[in-house]
Amino acid sequence: MRINHHPSDETLARFAAGTLSAGPALVVSVHLEGCPVCRDRLGRFEAVGGAMLDDMPPAPLAADLFGRTMERLAIAQPSPARRPFTRRQSALGFELPKAMRDCEIGPWRWLGPGFRWSKVRIAGSPDAKVMLLKGRAGLHLPAHGHSGREFMQILSGSLSDERGRYVPGDLDEADDDVDHRPVVGREADCICLAALEGDTRLHGLLGRLLRPLVGF
């Protein structure tokens, strides 16, 4: 399917620089997996990083740093093979994107009629606000605003709001300027991966619904 919604320049630039926080970075990684256009854009922003690295004023190093590095090289084994996968991943009834293979995935939990969520935990980033959401075909989600930025990648089904229609492969960013009322397409249930940046909160009924259950 044709991808129509991509991460913003700012988001990709921050991803390239390594300054996008873990939750949004995971959502962007899933998008990149399926979007050659954004992989090319990312390559250009990384080249910006390369150019800036060349322009960095050299920082003074400890005089013996090269020698110590060679000593570490002599004892360092080439990086060990990846340990076998031991993460707890609940069977959710669909194949997870590769970018999520090292995440801990909780079972589907009830959030409202026809509306479920699953907790996603990223190693080393226990505070990341990431989750999978699943809405029944035709479900109307409560209208809400955001006090920061929300990232949402559609994995299956579709979602529409005042700004457009989102299909698998699409990534939507909604920030403080956006108040929306997403509706799940009638053709199928919709599953998406969502992350909230930093201390982003959702306003309105959806926020009040999520907070006690999801913790954010």
Add this chain to the structure above:
Amino acid sequence: MNEARQEETIPSPGELIRLIEAVARERDRNAFKRLFTYFAPRVKSFLLRSGLADPLAEDVTQEVMIAIWHKASYFDPRQAGVSTWVFTIARNQRIDRLRRMRSRPGDILVDPSDRPDVSPSSEDIAIVEEREEGVRKALSSLPTEQATIVRLSFFAEKPHAEIARELGIPLGTVKSRVRLALNRLRTLLDND
């Protein structure tokens, strides 16, 4: 000003590729030393600017150089220039270290370099060199205040509010300048 002397010690993009290949194929320590001399001080500078304190920045710099040694054979000149490749290694090692420091026992950490498999493109080295040259031109043609914004928001994990305080301009101005600068940069990057 000793720019002339500086100029001499900076390896050209083509020379950097030859050095990486010498490390990959022959485990050439002299080639590695040249790479170290060029990259280690710059990588450390990048890590300091992105908020790591000094002993940590130097430790991660060592890890970046060790990763370069081990991963040299994975370098693909059809995908990126050497400086860009080193930049992504430094970025990933930084993320990895921060996550390690925050992780709980039993956590398995993902090697960030494993993320998005960028499928090998058919572009040849010349195209990559041209692209990287285009990026440099694009950067240098940005108006100063836009370049500053890109640098700050790109390298320092600075929230817009902090950049606004630092530059003494309103938050809304920072936001619109970031958007404008990246937009312009993207247009320039697309036109190369």
